[in-house]
Amino acid sequence: MAEPSSDPRDQESARRANPLEVARKTWGAWLRLSPFFRSSRLAIVVLAGLSLVAGLVESGLIALIATVAASLATGSRDVQADLGPIALDAPLPTVLTVGVAMAVVRGCLSILLAYIPARVGAQAMADLRRKLFDAFVGAAWEIKASERDGQFQSLMNAHISIVSQAIITLGNGVSIFVTFVTLVVSAFLLNLPAAVALAVASLLLFAGLRPLARRLRDQARKLSAENIEYSKGVQEVVLMAEETQVFGASPTYRETFYRLVDRVRAPLLRSRFLAEAVPALFQSVALLLLVLALIVISLMDVGNLASLGAVVLILIRALSFGQQVQSVATSMDEKIPFMERLADALGQYSGHPQQDGDQDLPPVRRLSLVSVDFAYPTGPQVLHDVTFTVERGETIGIAGPSGSGKSSVVQILLRLRDPSDGALLVNDVDARSFRRDQWQRRIAYVPQTAQLVWGTVADNIRFYRPELTDAQIVDAARKANLHDEVMSWPEGYDTVVGQRAAAVSGGQRQRICLARALAGDPEVLILDEATSALDVRSENLVHQSLEALKGRITLFMVSHRISALATCDRVMVIENGRLQAFAPPADLAATNTFYRDITRVPGV
Ligand SMILES: Nc1ncnc2c1ncn2[C@@H]1O[C@H](COP(=O)(O)OP(=O)(O)OP(=O)(O)O)[C@@H](O)[C@H]1O
Numbered sequence: 027m028a029e030p031s032s033d034p035r036d037q038e039s040a041r042r043a044n045p046l047e048v049a050r051k052t053w054g055a056w057l058r059l060s061p062f063f064r065s066s067r068l069a070i071v072v073l074a075g076l077s078l079v080a081g082l083v084e085s086g087l088i089a090l091i092a093t094v095a096a097s098l099a100t101g102s103r104d105v106q107a108d109l110g111p112i113a114l115d116a117p118l119p120t121v122l123t124v125g126v127a128m129a130v131v132r133g134c135l136s137i138l139l140a141y142i143p144a145r146v147g148a149q150a151m152a153d154l155r156r157k158l159f160d161a162f163v164g165a166a167w168e169i170k171a172s173e174r175d176g177q178f179q180s181l182m183n184a185h186i187s188i189v190s191q192a193i194i195t196l197g198n199g200v201s202i203f204v205t206f207v208t209l210v211v212s213a214f215l216l217n218l219p220a221a222v223a224l225a226v227a228s229l230l231l232f233a234g235l236r237p238l239a240r241r242l243r244d245q246a247r248k249l250s251a252e253n254i255e256y257s258k259g260v261q262e263v264v265l266m267a268e269e270t271q272v273f274g275a276s277p278t279y280r281e282t283f284y285r286l287v288d289r290v291r292a293p294l295l296r297s298r299f300l301a302e303a304v305p306a307l308f309q310s311v312a313l314l315l316l317v318l319a320l321i322v323i324s325l326m327d328v329g330n331l332a333s334l335g336a337v338v339l340i341l342i343r344a345l346s347f348g349q350q351v352q353s354v355a356t357s358m359d360e361k362i363p364f365m366e367r368l369a370d371a372l373g374q375y376s377g378h379p380q381q382d383g384d385q386d387l388p389p390v391r392r393l394s395l396v397s398v399d400f401a402y403p404t405g406p407q408v409l410h411d412v413t414f415t416v417e418r419g420e421t422i423g424i425a426g427p428s429g430s431g432k433s434s435v436v437q438i439l440l441r442l443r444d445p446s447d448g449a450l451l452v453n454d455v456d457a458r459s460f461r462r463d464q465w466q467r468r469i470a471y472v473p474q475t476a477q478l479v480w481g482t483v484a485d486n487i488r489f490y491r492p493e494l495t496d497a498q499i500v501d502a503a504r505k506a507n508l509h510d511e512v513m514s515w516p517e518g519y520d521t522v523v524g525q526r527a528a529a530v531s532g533g534q535r536q537r538i539c540l541a542r543a544l545a546g547d548p549e550v551l552i553l554d555e556a557t558s559a560l561d562v563r564s565e566n567l568v569h570q571s572l573e574a575l576k577g578r579i580t581l582f583m584v585s586h587r588i589s590a591l592a593t594c595d596r597v598m599v600i601e602n603g604r605l606q607a608f609a610p611p612a613d614l615a616a617t618n619t620f621y622r623d624i625t626r627v628p629g630v
Pocket residue numbers: 171402403404405408426427428429430431432433434435
């Protein structure tokens with residue numbers, strides 16, 4: 027059994043009992059989401075107009091059928107009837123021809139009424155996926171970094187797919203509702219008592235089934251929350267696959283995953299059951315109410331036979347539409363939480379865009395951190411009053427114990443995060459004032475966990491700069507000391523590699539990422555333990571390559587290895603979030619305890 031959700035909207039929904047709530051909440055969710063997809067409002071207006079025409083054609087056709095049937099019963103070849111505002115008097119063949127024409131028009135309208143919602147739904151799915159992708163890509167790094175694993179995947183797949191279905195359901199709902207109202211109004215015009223009986227019956231039905239529909243919505247909300255937990259669990263299975271292969275899947279690991287599976291099962295069962303049961307129940311109750319309505323009509327003076335027949339037929343048809351309105355309401359109940367969650371996420375991403383400056387970025391001559399304090403949104407301060415200046419072309423080592431703040435400094439240099447206090451300066455000007463897109467083209471980065479995409483070696487090197495020529499790719503691979511190895515593979519640069527491809531070793535993967543970083547001829551390059559997976563020979567080769575870039579590129583190298591740090595012009599030592607020393611390696615060996623200690627560790 028799923029645990030009660032902590033989402034305040036769940037608790038709120040348990041208290042509400044307004045029968046118009048579905049329409050109100052659908053309207054609210056629609057208003058929040060529809061700006062994210064194109065031409066939807068116009069399509070809904072067209073749909074409502076066509077549905078009105080369809081309803082009128084349908085009630086006219088039903089009245090015509092009833093009238094013809096009544097004439098045939100009396101053996102007359104002329105059709106004469108008094109149908110509310112319309113008095114009909116025409117030969118049978120003419121009336122039948124009109125009837126055929128009306129049936130064809132109704133058929134064509136049905137096709138249009140099915141097509142428009144499907145088109146809006148498919149377009150909305152594509153538009154929402156683009157918008158969510160753009161909002162996610164453009165959101166500040168803090169927002170993405172603080173998100174639960176699996177959330178974006180779930181929004182992109184399950185949520186958007188359900189929202190697209192909801193839009194189709196909503197379109198159908200508008201069409202069905204307008205047709206339903208048109209039929210009811212037609213019935214009023216034909217015969218007032220019968221129409222009153224019909225309206226009362228429909229209202230009773232709608233009110234009677236509300237509590238069940240509310241339960242359905244609550245279960246659907248739980249399902250949405252549990253689906254996100256499940257997606258997160260699935261992602262962890264993939265992330266941990268290698269370790270699980272080595273250590274084995276413990277019973278606790280299995281049980282934790284099984285629990286996630288079970289927690290989806292319970293709300294899924296309830297919401298699926300209720301989604302089927304509510305319309306079925308409606309049908310049974312509708313039939314009962316129809317019989318009661320007929321009894322009421324039979325006790326009244328209903329005028330001529332044609333009018334009675336038309337009213338009864340319209341009544342049956344309208345009740346069928348009433349039932350469909352109820353189905354749409356229950357189906358929307360199920361989908362509204364997904365719409366709300368998607369709207370929340372879109373608001374969250376687009377409400378926290380990456381901050382950008384408007385000044386053009388000149389060539390980077392100098393980079394400085396001035397009195398930088400920094401804390402992650404959820405934690406204590408991790409950097410304290412960090413100040414340093416680096417000139418163009420310098421090779422800078424960043425060293426310090428684990429957790430001391432090296433990667434945090436890197437994140438500030440990359441402009442992924444802004445200092446809580448103090449500033450990153452480029453050529454003595456606050457980096458925030460420069461255009462981010464220009465900064466992104468001048469800086470390159472190789473993270474601790476180098477990621478490859480599924481594709482060829484060339485695709486991977488070209489990933490961020492699709493415009494690169496083959497010659498530039500080869501040049502970048504040479505700089506990363508990758509070229510000769512790639513050429514020894516049968517497929518060369520067309521060899522397919524990927525996150526799990528056995529084709530490349532950890533060291534090769536890191537050099538592909540290094541080649542990708544060097545491919546854009548960056549002015550600043552940051553390597554966060556990027557050579558840690560390389561053997562000594564490969565590392566030396568890469569360092570020779572980096573050495574060749576000296577003076578032309580400003581290089582930051584986070585490393586625990588003295589072999590890497592010793593090649594730097596200067597090394598900064600960060601301990602407990604403070605810059606303890608910043609000097610050439612030879613000086614540090616004499617003055618800094620941490621640096622001296624790592625020079626003494628054998629093999630480092
Ligand atoms: N996303 C985060 N949210 C909250 N705290 C974080 C986050 N990332 C790092 N920290 C904390 O900030 C501190 C500095 O971490 P940082 O990653 O900068 O250290 P590091 O020197 O690079 O460590 P390592 O050498 O192990 O990679 C640590 O105490 C860490 O727990």
